[in-house]
Each structure stands twice: as structure tokens, then as C-alpha cells.
Amino acid sequence: MEVEWPGRWNHLKKILERNGPFAHPDFEPSSENLSFVKDVCKILVIGAGGLGCELLKDLAYMGFRDIHVIDMDTIDVSNLNRQFLFRAKDVGKAKAEVASAFINARVPGCKVTPHFAKIQDFDESFYRGFHIVVCGLDSIIARRWINGMLISLLQYENGELDQSSLIPMVDGGTEGFKGNARVILPGVSACVECTLGFYPPQVNFPLCTIAHTPRLPEHCIEFVRILLWPKEEPFGAGKPIDGDDPQHIKWILQKSQERANEYNISGVNYRLTQGVVKRIMPAVASTNAVISAACATEVFKLATSCYVPLNNYMNFNDTSGVYTYTFQAEKLDDCLVCSLKPQTLTFTETDKLQDIISHLQESPSYQMKSPGITTCVDGKNKTLYMQTVKSIEVKTRDNLKKTLKELGLTTGQEVYVADVTTPVSLTFRLQLGSSMDNS
Amino acid sequence: MATQTSEQKSAGLDKNNKYDRQLRLWGDHGQSSLETAKVCLVNATATGTEILKNLILPGIGSFTIVDSQKVVGEDVGNNFFLTVDSVGKSRAQVATELLSELNEDVSGDFLEENVDDLLEKNPAFFTSFTTVIATHLPERTLLNLSKVLWEKNVPLLVCRCYGVIGYLRVVVREHTIIESHPDNSHEDLRLDRPFQGLKEYCDSLDLESMNKKDHSHTPWLVLIYKYLQFWQQENGERLPNNYKEKNALKELIKQGVRKNAEGVPEEEENFDEAIKNVNSSLHKTSVPSEVKALFSDPACLDLNIESKNFWVLMRALKEFTENEGNGQLPVRGVIPDMTADSERYIQLQSVYREQAAADATAVAEHVHALLHSIGRDEPLHPDKNRKPGTITDDEVKTFCRNSAFLTVVRCRSLEEEYCPETANLEELSRHVVEEEEEGSTEGDETVLYIMLRAADRFFSEYNHYPGAYDNTMEADIPRLKSCMNKLLHDWGFSSTIKDDYVQEMCRFGASELHTVSAFMGGVAAQEVIKILTGQFVPINNTFIYNAQKQNSTTLKL
Numbered sequence: 001m002e003v004e005w006p007g008r009w010n011h012l013k014k015i016l017e018r019n020g021p022f023a024h025p026d027f028e029p030s031s032e033n034l035s036f037v038k039d040v041c042k043i044l045v046i047g048a049g050g051l052g053c054e055l056l057k058d059l060a061y062m063g064f065r066d067i068h069v070i071d072m073d074t075i076d077v078s079n080l081n082r083q084f085l086f087r088a089k090d091v092g093k094a095k096a097e098v099a100s101a102f103i104n105a106r107v108p109g110c111k112v113t114p115h116f117a118k119i120q121d122f123d124e125s126f127y128r129g130f131h132i133v134v135c136g137l138d139s140i141i142a143r144r145w146i147n148g149m150l151i152s153l154l155q156y157e158n159g160e161l162d163q164s165s166l167i168p169m170v171d172g173g174t175e176g177f178k179g180n181a182r183v184i185l186p187g188v189s190a191c192v193e194c195t196l197g198f199y200p201p202q203v204n205f206p207l208c209t210i211a212h213t214p215r216l217p218e219h220c221i222e223f224v225r226i227l228l229w230p231k232e233e234p235f236g237a238g239k240p241i242d243g244d245d246p247q248h249i250k251w252i253l254q255k256s257q258e259r260a261n262e263y264n265i266s267g268v269n270y271r272l273t274q275g276v277v278k279r280i281m282p283a284v285a286s287t288n289a290v291i292s293a294a295c296a297t298e299v300f301k302l303a304t305s306c307y308v309p310l311n312n313y314m315n316f317n318d319t320s321g322v323y324t325y326t327f328q329a330e331k332l333d334d335c336l337v338c339s340l341k342p343q344t345l346t347f348t349e350t351d352k353l354q355d356i357i358s359h360l361q362e363s364p365s366y367q368m369k370s371p372g373i374t375t376c377v378d379g380k381n382k383t384l385y386m387q388t389v390k391s392i393e394v395k396t397r398d399n400l401k402k403t404l405k406e407l408g409l410t411t412g413q414e415v416y417v418a419d420v421t422t423p424v425s426l427t428f429r430l431q432l433g434s435s436m437d438n439s
Numbered sequence: 440m441a442t443q444t445s446e447q448k449s450a451g452l453d454k455n456n457k458y459d460r461q462l463r464l465w466g467d468h469g470q471s472s473l474e475t476a477k478v479c480l481v482n483a484t485a486t487g488t489e490i491l492k493n494l495i496l497p498g499i500g501s502f503t504i505v506d507s508q509k510v511v512g513e514d515v516g517n518n519f520f521l522t523v524d525s526v527g528k529s530r531a532q533v534a535t536e537l538l539s540e541l542n543e544d545v546s547g548d549f550l551e552e553n554v555d556d557l558l559e560k561n562p563a564f565f566t567s568f569t570t571v572i573a574t575h576l577p578e579r580t581l582l583n584l585s586k587v588l589w590e591k592n593v594p595l596l597v598c599r600c601y602g603v604i605g606y607l608r609v610v611v612r613e614h615t616i617i618e619s620h621p622d623n624s625h626e627d628l629r630l631d632r633p634f635q636g637l638k639e640y641c642d643s644l645d646l647e648s649m650n651k652k653d654h655s656h657t658p659w660l661v662l663i664y665k666y667l668q669f670w671q672q673e674n675g676e677r678l679p680n681n682y683k684e685k686n687a688l689k690e691l692i693k694q695g696v697r698k699n700a701e702g703v704p705e706e707e708e709n710f711d712e713a714i715k716n717v718n719s720s721l722h723k724t725s726v727p728s729e730v731k732a733l734f735s736d737p738a739c740l741d742l743n744i745e746s747k748n749f750w751v752l753m754r755a756l757k758e759f760t761e762n763e764g765n766g767q768l769p770v771r772g773v774i775p776d777m778t779a780d781s782e783r784y785i786q787l788q789s790v791y792r793e794q795a796a797a798d799a800t801a802v803a804e805h806v807h808a809l810l811h812s813i814g815r816d817e818p819l820h821p822d823k824n825r826k827p828g829t830i831t832d833d834e835v836k837t838f839c840r841n842s843a844f845l846t847v848v849r850c851r852s853l854e855e856e857y858c859p860e861t862a863n864l865e866e867l868s869r870h871v872v873e874e875e876e877e878g879s880t881e882g883d884e885t886v887l888y889i890m891l892r893a894a895d896r897f898f899s900e901y902n903h904y905p906g907a908y909d910n911t912m913e914a915d916i917p918r919l920k921s922c923m924n925k926l927l928h929d930w931g932f933s934s935t936i937k938d939d940y941v942q943e944m945c946r947f948g949a950s951e952l953h954t955v956s957a958f959m960g961g962v963a964a965q966e967v968i969k970i971l972t973g974q975f976v977p978i979n980n981t982f983i984y985n986a987q988k989q990n991s992t993t994l995k996l
């Protein structure tokens with residue numbers, strides 16, 4: 001296959017080899033700009049789904065040829081309305097692998113390297129190898145994790161950030177006809193954690209509504225999913241719900257309909273049932289195309305300095321007309337992850353360890369999932385609580401009910417918190433007041 | 440129905456599964472509109488194929504590409520749907536083949552012909568499509584094509600990408616939208632003018648005599664109804680209309696919370712919800728001004744046998760509002776979720792639903808009478824094979840449920856925009872002048888539109904785009920500036936545009952960057968989907984995207 005042919009780069013060369021009054025102040029028009037994109041710049045794409053497929057295509061046509069892509073998912077039929085690198089024959093195969101093979105076959109000279117894996121399977125040395133990271137994810141946890149990883153790679157000398165340790169992160173997200181694209185310069189501009197408020201936590205129906213006063217068809221479906229399934233175990237003991245198994249959905253549908261009939265609630269159907277069980281977000285090809293394109297444009301700007309990159313957030317919505325809004329999200333002075341400032345946890349001696357755990361989960365600025373806490377006593381690490389490892393959970397479970405005083409914790413003590421939202425432990429300093437000024 | 444769905448599922452690739460994520464947005468009826476649509480693309484440029492890709496994936500019926508050009512190396516450099524071994528072949532053919540691979544349910548066709556020739560020989564070719572998309576057409580051809588389509592009321596979308604600029608123009612004479620799916624809208628609760636059923640239901644509940652559980656599970660809607668009555672005993676039959684009065688009502692509601700033996704108020708979530716909802720739920724019910732304007736639209740007033748169903752329905756709605764509706768639209772029949780026991784929530788929901796059904800029946804009667812009066816007879820029992828011209832009760836219901844959000848988009852023609860006498864100078868000058876007065880270098884995207892028009896003028900004069908070749912760059916800058924000034928002069932503008940824009944425009948040299956094409960490919964495809972489904976509101980009429988700043992603007996030109 002020919003890799004170079006007359007005219008191939010004509011479109012890009014005009015932007016990269018000519019100067020213009022709106023170019024980045026540091027921009028130097030030269031053929032080296034394109035060489036850098038083609039031969040040096042190494043890009044990591046996270047996610048090979050709706051955004052990821054688009055990103056791979058967009059980056060390949062903007063001249064990038066050394067691209068890696070990570071995705072742990074396999075292809076489902078419902079992906080085919082937008083994930084255009086996949087065909088019906090690919091259902092069940094690894095997204096990263098099929099997407100890479102497609103791009104490599106279509107775009108001469110482009111080499112996409114697939115990783116059918118989780119982002120957590122890779123360490124610092126892997127991530128350090130990239131010039132720019134682009135995310136097309138639907139998971140906030142994964143976004144936070146990557147954000148934390150890129151911030152942990154930053155190196156400071158005498159308090160000054162070493163610019164060569166900075167790997168920009170371009171992040172896109174979509175839901176239905178809405179989307180956003182943002183550029184994060186770790187340690188310099190607002191990071192994912194600085195703007196955690198942009199990602200409101202999932203709101204669940206109160207359990208008592210589901211159990212006792214259902215009013216909506218969704219309440220009936222949640223009743224079956226949360227309460228009836230574990231009780232009846234319709235497909236065998238301990239068998240969890242598989243939202244892709246039509247038999248499972250059919251059973252939930254039937255039971256939900258029975259419950260809905262009992263309460264005269266209308267509107268339970270197959271689509272809604274599957275939507276509630278799998279927490280499906282609507283998605284269309286067009287929004288993914290728009291957001292990925294905006295992200296890839298920003299990667300191109302970052303790699304070539306042809307224009308000043310987005311500073312730093314764009315919202316998009318085309319439900320009614322077509323609307324974009326760009327603004328500068330603010331970097332928080334006391335951001336948990338990027339501020340370099342130690343965080344303080346203020347409690348009282350009589351508060352229990354469980355209170356700290358709950359606080360880390362429920363506080364809007366932390367929103368952790370299953371925090372584990374360790375500390376250092378007499379130079380030795382001591383695990384106070386750890387949920388994720390079964391054997392340790394059993395051993396440390398009793399600590400939850402103990403007061404901080406009983407655990408020997410005092411003001412100034414450092415505790416280290418691990419969670420799925422962060423690749424590295426976060427350090428907090430305890431501030432224990434008297435029981436009157438409880439946080 | 441449910442079993443059918445799951446059986447289909449086991450068969451593998453059924454449409455319910457494949458299109459699941461989008462069916463949740465535009466429904467089965469929106470999807471079937473897409474699946475019967477015939478879309479024509481003029482010119483398989485990167486922008487053109489990106490638009491088609493985003494239409495083929497969600498499953499339009501068919502597409503046809505008209506393009507007389509042969510693939511050249513430059514095309515393969517930015518277009519995903521061309522390959523290097525196809526250089527020299529028909530661009531229409533190669534793109535059609537590669538695009539067809541995206542979705543086996545969509546049929547693709549192509550015509551390797553020149554648009555000018557086609558317009559001359561067989562203009563009816565273009566009017567046989569549901570929608571036509573044109574990319575990168577020279578001005579004269581574009582205006583000819585647009586004229587043919589305008590006459591037959593076939594929607595046209597014009598899209599182009601030029602450097603970091605994206606341009607989209609929607610040209611549709613009249614587009615009516617029943618389901619506009621507004622992002623946020625007032626609930627239609629009628630607390631200011633409760634209908635009979637609502638009154639009866641609320642009056643049948645007595646808060647005083649309720650047990651503790653029922654008291655704390657009485658829907659907030661009922662609470663506001665009742666405490667508003669108390670408030671009105673003091674203040675007359677009206678709504679609290681300022682901060683102070685609303686607070687007084689909130690205070691009344693607060694006093695209604697049950698107290699325990701020690702006189703401490705119990706926790707009653709429904710009362711909290713009632714207080715929270717005072718502001719948003721107690722507004723005057725009225726016909727939105729947009730809908731009022733449609734009532735006096737000539738298309739609504741002068742019905743004839745050719746009238747679109749939309750306008751017959753609109754007229755029926757007007758007549759309902761003036762008669763049975765006592766000045767109001769039909770009740771929507773939807774209430775939000777709220778703390779309540781199942782039984783009373785469902786009862787309250789039924790009260791609203793029943794009124795909505797009764798209102799829809801009244802509207803349907805007007806529809807029948809109107810259809811009869813214009814000679815389009817409506818069968819009394821709508822059969823499944825509904826004849827064209829009739830309107831089903833389901834259509835009436837959908838129309839009534841969306842009656843507060845009905846929208847009509849009427850774009851100006853390209854001819855009007857391009858003729859200096861009819862150009863919307865007000866819209867253009869507002870931005871040009873602003874730019875000059877503020878003396879800022881960061882101009883509005885409107886300037887980019889003017890620059891695109893200047894580049895077209897340049898093209899018709901020099902037969903290449905400014906900056907297309909490195910060796911004419913120097914000469915092109917003053918030439919483009921003079922084209923721009925002539926354009927401004929034609930519009931009668933005395934102001935001008937900064938030289939920076941002229942220079943940047945020459946830097947672009949009509950390059951088509953893939954990511955700009957991909958962005959516009961998404962935007963334009965979604966506008967086509969809006970037009971094909973009759974859902975959501977398309978732009979009126981020009982969208983300009985600036986990838987340099989990730990900004991955009993919409994202009995009515």
C-alpha cells in the first residue's frame with residue numbers, strides 16, 4: 001500500500017506551513033510541524049466506543065500515525081448505530097482490536113496499537129510515554145482515574161512545574177444531543193476533580209418508594225431488579241442480572257408488569273425495562289461526531305501550536321437549534337488532586353471510622369466509591385479499613401464502629417485513602433475537634 | 440409486543456437492538472420517517488461523506504451521490520470514504536461503495552454527472568428526494584439548484600468547510616414541528632384555574648381528618664391547591680404575585696405540617712415539596728405567544744383541501760381554545776413524580792389524563808368538522824390503512840400533548856439572501872459594526888460568513904480560491920480584500936473588516952480539514968434528521984462554526 005502520494009497532506013500543509021494573524025504566538029510555520037505529527041507525536045486514545053471510533057479516524061486524518069487505544073469492552077449490536085468501525089460480523093469481538101485493524105487497513109501509514117484491557121492494567125511508565133491523552137469515555141470513575149494518573153506524573157522542582165512532565169488531556173463526553181469537550185493541562189488548568197460538580201452523582205429512587213409506594217413504571221422495574229431478583233434468584237443461586245440476556249430482561253419485564261398492574265401504573269415495556277436495568281443513556285452518531293471532532297482539533301492544536309488550544313471547556317447541544325458555549329472552568333486552589341495542598345478532614349474524637357468513610361463517599365467534592373483507609377503508626381503502615389480485598393475487609397470491619405479516639409488517631413495524624421477513582425493514595429491530615437464543632 | 444421484541448432479539452441483528460440508543464430519542468415513529476427518506480448528496484467531499492455517514496448509521500432509507508469528479512490524491516488525504524487505489528475513479532462511485540458498508544439496511548446509489556448539466560436536462564431528478572445536501576458548490580450552481588428545490592418545497596442543506604470555518608445553511612420554505620422536545624418547560628398543572636375534575640378530586644380529600652401516614656403522603660399538588668384556597672380567603676381569588684405573597688403562602692403550608700405531642704413539627708416530605716414548588720407551579724396558565732402567533736398565520740386561517748395536517752390541527756386547536764378551552768390549550772395530562780402513596784398519585788394522574796383525553800376528543804371533533812368543510816372526509820372509524828388526508832385520533836392526541844411547543848420554521852430563500860436588495864443587512868451590519876466599534880481582534884463568527892462570501896466572489900473572478908496555491912499567496916491577499924470591499928459596498932456598508940481576516944482566509948487556501956468536516960458532518964446530519972423526523976427544532980437559517988475558538992453562532996440571513 002502506498003504511504004505517500006501527491007497531494008495527500010495538502011489540506012494540513014496550508015495550516016502548518018503558513019503563518020496567520022490568528023495563529024498561536026509561538027507558532028513557527030514549517031514542514032517540521034507535519035513531521036512531528038506524523039513521525040514523533042504519540043497519542044493515547046482511551047475508549048474505542050462512540051467517541052473512540054470517531055477519534056481514531058479524526059486523528060488518523062489529521063496526520064497522527066502512532067496512536068494507542070485502550071478499551072476493555074466487546075462489541076454489542078446496539079453499538080452499530082454509531083460505532084462505525086464495527087460491522088454485524090464483529091459483534092462479540094474486542095472493540096480496541098477491531099477499531100485498530102479497521103483504521104490501519106484504511107489509512108496508509110497509520111499504526112494504531114490496540115490494548116484490550118482496563119486503564120488500571122497500565123502503570124506510570126506506560127502513560128508517561130505519550131505526548132497527549134484523549135478520552136472518549138462514559139465512565140466518570142475512569143475519567144477521574146486517568147486525570148489522577150496524569151497529575152501524578154507531574155514533576156516539580158523547587159515548587160516549579162517541570163513542563164516536560166506535563167501530558168495534556170483532552171476529554172469528550174456525550175449524552176443524547178448534548179456533549180462537551182475540554183482541554184486539561186494537568187497542574188495548570190482545571191482538572192476533572194476541580195470540576196467534579198459538572199458530573200452530578202447518579203440519583204437513585206429512594207428504597208422506600210420502590211418498596212412501598214411505587215408511582216412510576218421505573219419504580220416497578222427497580223423493585224424487581226433490586227428486591228425481587230435477589231429474593232427469587234430466577235436463573236439460579238447467586239446469578240447476577242445480565243442486561244444483555246433477553247431471558248433476564250423478559251423475566252424482569254413480566255414481574256414489573258405484574259407489580260405495575262397491581263398499582264394501576266401504566267407504561268412498563270421492554271425498552272423501558274432494559275433502559276432502567278442497564279442504565280442506558282441515549283446516543284446518536286451525530287453528537288459523537290461533533291464532540292470527537294472538537295477533541296481531535298484540540299489535540300492537533302496542542303501538537304502543532306497552529307492555534308491556541310481551547311481554554312478550556314465547550315458545551316454543545318443541538319436539541320433546539322445548534323448551540324455551543326465555551327468558558328474557562330476554574331482550577332480550584334484546594335483541589336484534592338491537583339492543588340498539591342494537603343487536605344484536612346475535620347472530625348471529633350467520638351466520631352467513628354464509618355463517619356469518615358461516609359464523608360468521603362457523600363461529600364460532593366470527593367464522591368468516592370469504596371474508600372480504603374490506611375495510616376502510619378510508629379513508622380509502620382496500618383490498614384484501618386479496606387473494602388476491596390475480602391480478607392482484609394473481614395479483618396478490619398470492626399474498626400468501622402470504633403471511634404477515632406479508640407483507633408488511636410489524633411490531630412495532625414496523616415491518613416492515606418485509596419479508591420477506584422484515583423490511581424494513587426491521597427493524603428489527608430486529621431483535625432480532631434471537641435464534639436461540639438463537628439464537621 | 441414484549442415477547443415479539445425478545446424473540447427478534449434472539450434472532451440477532453434486529454432494528455430494535457441496532458437502533459436502541461436513538462429510538463430512545465425520536466421513537467419508533469421518528470425512526471420510520473428516517474427509514475422512508477431518500478437523501479441526495481451533491482459532491483462526495485470529506486464534509487459530504489461525513490454528513491452521509493451520520494445519516495446512514497441511524498438508518499435513512501436510501502442515499503444517492505451526485506458527483507462528476509474523479510478522485511485525486513488530495514481527496515484521499517482528508518476523506519475516510521475514499522482510498523488511495525481509487526485515485527482516478529469516479530468519486531461518487533467509490534464513496535457510495537464505502538459508505539454502503541456502514542449499514543446493510545440503507546441502499547446507496549450514485550450518478551457521475553455534472554450538477555449544472557443535470558439541472559438543465561432533468562431538474563425533476565433533484566425534486567424526487569426527501570432532502571438534498573450540497574457541499575462545496577460554486578455560487579451560481581448553488582443558486583440554480585436552490586431555486587429548483589425551493590419551488591417544489593424540497594428542503595436543501597448547504598454545508599462547507601473552509602480552513603477552520605464550518606458553514607451550514609438550512610433552506611426550507613416551511614417546516615412544521617409537533618414534537619419539539621423542549622429541554623425545560625413549565626409543567627401544565629392548572630393550579631391557577633383548576634378544571635372540574637381536579638377541583639372535585641382535591642375537595643374530596645380532607646387533610647384534617649387524615650391519619651398520619653395519609654397526611655404525609657398527600658401529593659404536594661393537592662397541598663398547594665388547598666393552601667392556595669386558604670390564602671385566597673384572605674386575598675381574593677388570584678395568585679400570589681410577588682415574593683412577599685408567595686412567602687406568605689409558603690408560611691401557610693409550613694404551618695400545616697403536623698406536630699408531635701411536644702409541639703415539634705414532624706418530618707413531612709410532601710410539605711417540603713409543596714413549599715419548594717410554590718414558585719414554579721403557581722404561574723398563570725396561558726397560550727404561549729409563539730402558538731398565538733400561529734393561530735393568526737394565514738396557513739391556519741385559510742384552510743383548503745391541500746392544507747397540511749399540521750395546519751388543520753392548528754386551526755382545530757385555535758377553535759378549541761376559543762370555545763371549550765375557555766382561552767386555554769388542551770390540558771397536557773402529565774404530572775411530575777412526587778412524594779405520595781401509589782393510590783392517590785395514580786388517582787391524581789388519572790384526573791389530569793382524563794381531562795387531557797376529554798380535551799383531545801373536543802379537538803378531534805373540530806378536526807373532523809374542518810376536514811369535512813374542506814372536502815377531506817374523515818372516516819368515522821379510523822381504519823388501519825389510513826388514507827392520505829385523514830387525521831387519526833392518535834395524531835390529534837400527540838398534537839394536543841405538544842400544543843404548547845408547536846413550532847414552525849420558515850427560512851428565507853438563498854435567492855433572497857444573495858440578492859443585495861433583499862439581503863438581511865440588519866443582521867449582518869449589527870455584527871460588522873460591533874466589531875469595528877469595539878476595535879477587538881476577536882470578531883464575531885458573522886465576519887467569517889462575510890469572508891466566505893468574499894472568497895466565493897474571488898473564485899468567480901479568478902477561478903481559484905484565495906491562497907489555493909503557494910505561488911499566488913502574495914497576490915491573493917489584496918485581491919481578496921478588494922472582493923470583500925466590493926461585497927460590503929454592494930450591501931451599502933461603509934465599515935470594513937480587519938485585514939487579519941483577509942490574511943487568515945488566504946492561509947486557509949480553501950483547505951478542508953478533516954476534523955472541521957467531521958464536526959460539521961455531525962451538525963448537518965442532525966439538522967437533516969430533525970427535518971426528516973419532524974422532531975426537534977432545526978436552525979433558522981445559518982450556522983457558523985469557528986474551530987479556532989470552538990465558538991459558533993446562528994444567523995438569520
Ligand SMILES: [Zn+2]
Nearest residue numbers: 191194335338
Ligand atoms: Zn484539580
